[in-house]
Amino acid sequence: MATITRKSVNVVIVGGGWAGSIMAKELTEAGQHVVMLERGAERSTAVDGAYPTSLDELEGNFRFKIFQKLQKTTVTIRNNITQTALPYRQLAAFLPGEGVGGAGLHWSGVHLRIAPDDLAMRSTVIAKYGKSFIPDGMNLQDYGVTYAELEPFFDKAEKVFGTSGEAYTVNGKIVGKGNAFAPDRSDDFPLPPLKDVTGAHLFRKAAEAVGYHPYSIPAANASRQYTNTYGAQMGPCNFCGYCSGYACYMYSKASPNVNILPALRNNPLFEIRPNATVLHVNLDSTKSRATGVTYLDDKGDKIIQPAELVILAAFQFNNVHLMLVSGIGSPYDPVANTGVVGRNFVYQNISTTTAWMDPSVYTNQFIGTGGGGVAFDDFNSENFDHGPLGFIGGSPVWVNQAGVKAIAAAKAGGPPGTPRWGSAWKSEMIDTYTHAVRMDAHGSNMAYRDVFLDLDPTWKDAFGRPLLRMTFDWKENDIRMNRYVVGKIEAVTKAMGARRTHLGMKEFGQPFDTRFYQTTHLGGGAVMGDDPKSSALNRYLQCWDVSNVFVIGSNAFPQGTGYNPTGMVAALAYWSAHHIRMTYLKNPGPLVPV
Amino acid sequence: MPSSPLPRRLLLQTLAGATALTTCTYIARRSQAAPPEIRYEPAFFTQEEWRFLHAACDRLIPQDVYGPSAIELGVPEFIDRQMETPYAYGALWYMQGPHITGPANLGYQLIYTPRDIYRYGISGACDLCRQMHNTEFADLDPATRDSFLRELESGEHQFGDLPASTFFGHLLGNTQEGAFSDPIHGGNKGLGGWAMTGFPGARADFMDWVDQYGKQYPLGSVSISGETI
Numbered sequence: 001m002a003t004i005t006r007k008s009v010n011v012v013i014v015g016g017g018w019a020g021s022i023m024a025k026e027l028t029e030a031g032q033h034v035v036m037l038e039r040g041a042e043r044s045t046a047v048d049g050a051y052p053t054s055l056d057e058l059e060g061n062f063r064f065k066i067f068q069k070l071q072k073t074t075v076t077i078r079n080n081i082t083q084t085a086l087p088y089r090q091l092a093a094f095l096p097g098e099g100v101g102g103a104g105l106h107w108s109g110v111h112l113r114i115a116p117d118d119l120a121m122r123s124t125v126i127a128k129y130g131k132s133f134i135p136d137g138m139n140l141q142d143y144g145v146t147y148a149e150l151e152p153f154f155d156k157a158e159k160v161f162g163t164s165g166e167a168y169t170v171n172g173k174i175v176g177k178g179n180a181f182a183p184d185r186s187d188d189f190p191l192p193p194l195k196d197v198t199g200a201h202l203f204r205k206a207a208e209a210v211g212y213h214p215y216s217i218p219a220a221n222a223s224r225q226y227t228n229t230y231g232a233q234m235g236p237c238n239f240c241g242y243c244s245g246y247a248c249y250m251y252s253k254a255s256p257n258v259n260i261l262p263a264l265r266n267n268p269l270f271e272i273r274p275n276a277t278v279l280h281v282n283l284d285s286t287k288s289r290a291t292g293v294t295y296l297d298d299k300g301d302k303i304i305q306p307a308e309l310v311i312l313a314a315f316q317f318n319n320v321h322l323m324l325v326s327g328i329g330s331p332y333d334p335v336a337n338t339g340v341v342g343r344n345f346v347y348q349n350i351s352t353t354t355a356w357m358d359p360s361v362y363t364n365q366f367i368g369t370g371g372g373g374v375a376f377d378d379f380n381s382e383n384f385d386h387g388p389l390g391f392i393g394g395s396p397v398w399v400n401q402a403g404v405k406a407i408a409a410a411k412a413g414g415p416p417g418t419p420r421w422g423s424a425w426k427s428e429m430i431d432t433y434t435h436a437v438r439m440d441a442h443g444s445n446m447a448y449r450d451v452f453l454d455l456d457p458t459w460k461d462a463f464g465r466p467l468l469r470m471t472f473d474w475k476e477n478d479i480r481m482n483r484y485v486v487g488k489i490e491a492v493t494k495a496m497g498a499r500r501t502h503l504g505m506k507e508f509g510q511p512f513d514t515r516f517y518q519t520t521h522l523g524g525g526a527v528m529g530d531d532p533k534s535s536a537l538n539r540y541l542q543c544w545d546v547s548n549v550f551v552i553g554s555n556a557f558p559q560g561t562g563y564n565p566t567g568m569v570a571a572l573a574y575w576s577a578h579h580i581r582m583t584y585l586k587n588p589g590p591l592v593p594v
Numbered sequence: 595m596p597s598s599p600l601p602r603r604l605l606l607q608t609l610a611g612a613t614a615l616t617t618c619t620y621i622a623r624r625s626q627a628a629p630p631e632i633r634y635e636p637a638f639f640t641q642e643e644w645r646f647l648h649a650a651c652d653r654l655i656p657q658d659v660y661g662p663s664a665i666e667l668g669v670p671e672f673i674d675r676q677m678e679t680p681y682a683y684g685a686l687w688y689m690q691g692p693h694i695t696g697p698a699n700l701g702y703q704l705i706y707t708p709r710d711i712y713r714y715g716i717s718g719a720c721d722l723c724r725q726m727h728n729t730e731f732a733d734l735d736p737a738t739r740d741s742f743l744r745e746l747e748s749g750e751h752q753f754g755d756l757p758a759s760t761f762f763g764h765l766l767g768n769t770q771e772g773a774f775s776d777p778i779h780g781g782n783k784g785l786g787g788w789a790m791t792g793f794p795g796a797r798a799d800f801m802d803w804v805d806q807y808g809k810q811y812p813l814g815s816v817s818i819s820g821e822t823i
């Protein structure tokens with residue numbers, strides 16, 4: 001095991017997912033010499049998405065073939081500050097990525113912009129309901145950036161991802177039957193919406209009949225052939241159903257591997273080094289300037305990579321972990337209520353409702369596409385009056401059928417309370433798989449003073465670093481929000497003509513359970529904002545304390561929104577890169593005075 | 595192999611009232627599709643464990659009007675073959691100590707890999723069965739085997755520090771994986787698990803069926819290696 005110092009480069013990027021790939025493309029365009037370090041292996045659709053061998057549900061979804069293996073590193077989790085956090089030893093609640101492309105190779109493709117009110121949640125709530133509406137202990141914050149500022153970057157990302165969707169308004173004019181609550185757009189989606197699967201079709205008709213405003217979920221799964229901004233080609237999605245957890249064999253689902261990296265690989269300014277695990281960012285003696293990073297390569301050598309600019313794009317909690325182990329910014333202390341790194345850790349508040357249709361209706365749940373489906377936003381964000389309800393936040397409700405395969409169907413079984421095995425299970429399971437429709441309330445999750453990230457005092461990763469510790473539980477505000485929105489689904493399943501409905505909702509007093517998949521939409525922990533006392537990053541995702549480190553990812557979200565994160569992550573990456581290109585590179589230093 | 599999936603369709607449509615008919619159609623399909631008998635020799639499980647595994651899997655997914663049993667689907671072979679994969683050695687899990695037990699919702703915390711879980715779990719279950727019933731599990735009648743399995747599933751029994759319910763959870767999970775995964779892994783023989791659920795396997799192209807609203811998908815299943823029904 002040698003220690004080797006490599007030649008200095010302009011930019012080192014930690015992580016080869018969407019965030020890292022967007023930054024690499026933008027900064028090489030600006031003439032910067034960029035090295036991307038990715039802890040996992042090289043990955044490509046041709047190999048990892050090969051037909052038909054990649055269509056293997058056991059390997060894909062149950063042996064986590066292209067997800068992170070937890071053997072070397074994980075996190076610890078507890079529900080509250082008085083508990084001992086225990087290691088997250090088996091993948092279940094969330095499924096982080098690893099390898100070139102990151103989770104972007106095996107995500108689903110729901111590609112949403114953000115609701116403008118969500119960007120200024122604190123200001124909006126105070127203006128509408130008064131300051132006393134915010135419960136004690138809730139750290140409600142604004143992002144410090146407006147929708148108008150981000151719009152060009154949402155547009156840019158959609159054209160790179162080849163997003164399929166239907167707009168509501170473009171430049172203030174109503175152009176289609178898109179989401180009536182969506183903010184205005186400067187241009188239409190690059191591709192028309194995907195077709196509805198049976199469940200989504202039934203849901204759309206029923207939601208309309210009830211008086212809600214259903215729309216096609218914008219999806220980074222191509223509805224037609226498409227050539228993106230960088231010359232990358234996508235084929236039309238055939239609803240293969242092997243979407244979430246798989247590299248799309250049809251080249252239809254956007255991924256860094258298909259949509260961005262091909263435009264970088266031959267660029268002499270760009271170098272990607274897989275199997276490179278960054279251990280920490282190196283700081284100079286003032287702790288206010290990064291000198292580069294130290295990583296381990298696959299031979300076990302320790303490599304020091306000097307760089308002028310360090311971009312952390314290692315995914316939400318890995319970014320926070322790297323900041324903490326490197327001593328970037330002040331760690332959050334929930335007791336003293338000081339520090340910012342680890343503050344405002346949030347998640348996605350999801351629950352699933354099932355409707356059983358008449359036995360003559362085949363819902364063909366194996367037909368599906370990761371990002372497609374039908375949603376309504378009537379109970380999302382500030383689209384409804386929270387005054388009499390007394391909670392903050394909301395949920396879109398949707399049928400988003402990514403393709404349910406046979407093992408998943410077997411494990412899901414029949415209605416709650418029915419046997420898990422034997423003949424009774426078989427009968428209920430087959431009925432459910434053949435005739436049911438599943439829909440989610442995919443809700444926001446607010447930030448709280450005692451929900452946070454820090455370093456674990458006991459467990460270490462294979463490299464000797466303390467594991468990151470998550471202190472997380474569902475809080476009353478969010479449970480009430482979930483129960484209210486799920487209550488609104490009942491009218492829809494009735495209108496669908498369901499013979500039976502199970503309304504899946506959060507229960508008071510039921511702790512966050514790490515054993516069941518929810519989503520991988522973790523957020524916060526190193527949030528953006530206008531005040532260094534409550535945010536680790538300024539509005540350009542630059543560290544307040546170390547101005548040549550930018551931290552790109554959902555770690556920047558001050559609270560969890562009802563939407564999936566990647567649309568916002570991509571827009572923030574392009575937004576940050578724009579300001580690095582326009583301002584920072586000409587005059588390196590803080591983009592916002594501290 | 596016959597390519598018409600019709601009997602299964604018929605079966606699903608007539609579940610409610612026509613038990614006799616569906617039984618007939620099911621048996622008809624099986625006899626046509628039944629693969630030749632090849633005896634599989636387990637590499638991981640001992641003969642005693644192998645007997646237990648058969649007797650348990652056979653009740654978790656029994657042969658009935660809905661379709662074949664876990665045994666007919668080759669689930670024990672699947673589980674035995676899985677025992678040689680990285681998963682069974684715990685290579686997918688974070689296994690570093692200390693190992694401290696905590697609330698169930700914080701997840702699995704034991705030192706045991708799946709191989710250990712089977713080894714200690716089966717031995718514990720066999721002992722428990724001898725205590726409770728004075729005989730081998732595999733020699734119990736089906737109804738008593740069911741009640742014993744329910745005892746493992748939700749009783750408070752411990753095999754040392756391995757809860758019986760943890761062992762049962764793995765056994766059930768792997769049994770379902772074996773019955774419904776691609777036959778390339780050794781289970782789902784004759785694609786019988788997929789036929790039962792109507793899952794088309796590796797077909798993975800539904801361009802023509804996505805908007806055929808509410809209609810049953812017309813084609814049978816296909817596996818990675820090209821086996822069809």
Ligand SMILES: Cc1cc2nc3c(=O)[nH]c(=O)nc-3n(C[C@H](O)[C@H](O)[C@H](O)COP(=O)(O)OP(=O)(O)OC[C@H]3O[C@@H](n4cnc5c(N)ncnc54)[C@H](O)[C@@H]3O)c2cc1C
Nearest residue numbers: 015017018019039098102103108109110278314315564566
């Ligand atoms: C099954 C699944 C479905 C999803 N579906 C959707 C969806 O429909 N819509 C949506 O918006 N979002 C979805 N997501 C979330 C989405 O995948 C993420 O938001 C997105 O991929 C995050 O991109 P990223 O670049 O920030 O992180 P990642 O894609 O996680 O990339 C980070 C990379 O950094 C690497 N890395 C980490 N630590 C180090 C280190 N120390 N040294 C070197 N490299 C390191 C990792 O290996 C990884 O490759 C889904 C996620 C999953 C798992």
Ligand code: SF4
Nearest residue numbers: 237240243248253369
């Ligand atoms: S569903 Fe569509 S986008 Fe998803 S993997 Fe299949 S073909 Fe690709």
